[in-house]
Amino acid sequence: MSSTEEDNALAAPSSKRRKYPRACDYCRRKKSDGPQMPNHRCSKCIYKKIDCTYVEPLHKHFYPSSHVNALESRMQKLERLVKQLDPDIDIAKELDEQDAPSRPNPSTVSESSQSKRAFPLAGFPIRDQTEYEPSEDESELQEVNLIEEFGKVSLRPASYLYHGKSSSMVLLRAAKDLNNMCGKEKASSVLRDQSRLFPYSPGPSEEFRWLSGTCPDRIPPFHDFPPQDLMRTLIDLYFAEVNAYSPLLHEPTFRQCVSQGLHLSPGGFGPTLLLVCATGARWSGDARTLGSGTSASTWPGWKWFQQVEDVYRSVVAPPDVYDLQIRVLMVMYLQGTTVTHACWATTGAGIRIGVEMGAHRKKRYEDEHSVEGELLKRAFWILVTQDWGMAFTTGRPASIHDEDTDLPLPIECDDEYWTDASGKPTFNQPPGKPSKVSFFICYLRLMQVLAFAVRTVYAINKSRVQLRHGDQQWEERTVAELDSALNRWVDAVPDHLKLIPQREDGLFFRQSATLFSHFYLFQIAVHRPFIDKRKRESPLSFTSIMICLNAAKSAIRVLDELYRRIGTPLHRNVGTLFFAAMVIILHISSEKGAGRSHTLETEVKEVQKCMEMLRAVEQE
Structure with missing residues (x-):
């Protein structure tokens, strides 16, 4: 029996109700759920109060293998032609990136490439979102609608946006996973048919518009560049x-x-x-x-x-x-x-x-x-x-x-x-x-020690109470731990950055001087809270005063050697010079108050060196 004859037989009147193996004409056009509903009347037809008919013929499309082979051969020929025009092109990569945003990415053009476009940010396969407008025939029962809406929510925006554990996006993802487990049986046909209509998950509905992708930033071209x-x-x-x-x-x-x-x-x-x-x-x-x-x-x-x-x-x-x-x-x-x-x-x-x-x-x-x-x-x-x-x-x-x-x-x-x-x-x-980047990595590790010091020895009283770190023994333990961390950092400095006065002038000498001047600065940072008059009763007071004074003099000595050899202490060391000078000035003031000013000639000269180097940086 032909397909047309079969369809006519289905539509003919019969004394016995037959079980129809297919959805009605309206449901087939809308890809709905006719065969699964009672009396073979789908929810669409019940809702719209229309009859289910079975008169439209079934269309089955078959493509012979020779036709498929011919298309594949044609594609291969086109790829070879493209390769001849641009030998460096990666066709597979270009096809994957054809939907990427138009805004150029960071300046990471391959050295072998002769094109003028920048590298895209690689490694993150993010799918674009397009605005989705629901059709007039998508009304369903309220419970099924809820599950369907969660199916529309895209949790992968057009650009990579980070969301941590407490994020509401994570909660939505959990709800979507729960829907996959609990709501599948009830709404399986709705979600399955929706995936046929919208295979690329085009994006959130009006209720979830806040999840839609942001608009691209179209930075205009600049023209006023230096000659x-x-x-x-x-x-x-x-x-x-x-x-x-x-x-x-x-x-x-x-x-x-x-x-x-x-x-x-x-x-x-x-x-x-x-x-x-x-x-x-x-x-x-x-x-x-x-x-x-x-x-x-x-x-x-x-x-x-x-x-x-x-x-x-x-x-x-x-x-x-x-x-x-x-x-x-x-x-x-x-x-x-x-x-x-x-x-x-x-x-x-x-x-x-x-x-x-x-x-x-x-x-x-x-x-x-x-x-x-x-x-x-x-x-x-x-x-x-x-x-x-x-x-x-x-x-x-x-x-x-x-x-x-x-x-x-x-x-x-x-x-x-x-x-x-x-x-x-x-x-x-x-x-x-030796690598020039070793300086930055060493500096990062040194900054981690400073960051810990700022959050502990410089913490406000409220933070200390909440962390139960208000006792004096805790201060001593923390300072001892910070001193140990600084000493371990010195031991880990690579040989080409160690502080060697005989090192030849060059980048590594400048990096070494900068690195160790900051090391002395951070020593001052760890002990500075305990040289204040209000902390003079602390057991750390006298030790901290001596450590700060010695660190200040050492930093000035290192930067003075750098200044004498290259003509500048470098702009990035201005903060070190300022803190070192202030520590010595505080010591001078303290000694004058105790009547010992006749022993301060060396300290005064150190401050003068700082002023000279600061003026040199100012003139750069």
């Missing part, structure tokens, strides 16, 4: 004076992006380059770095910084690595101005953006190292160190604590060894070759 010769000089200065200590950017990739003109396109690389130039302008004597007018407009690089500040960024846009890099660079620039108070809010905003991206968790990074993941990791670590440093110098709570993060440390590999000749990430530092 080419000045730009090259400023980039060189940035990588020599800043990136060598805080390795935010991958130098080979960054320079390649500049040469390809990526900064002239919309996206985040343009403002990144402007801020690199603005930061590098601090060490340039070129008059073209100065603006016209008065006050801030005359600061070197201010005109490029202000361009970024005026347009960046949309608060509803999904974050990416450019956002972190730009926040770091803004703080680096502001630290060299008279408006350093603005660094606090800028760093806090960067920390929030990084946490939103999940940059503080190790699961955010793929198992195999990637250039994109390493840039994200380094940008967030630099923000964390900036935050902890300002929390100490301002006496304010940090935005994030060490126990809130479990991201790995940066890879100890110099920029030139990140990729092989083909552009594949290998991160293979040659054996026996």
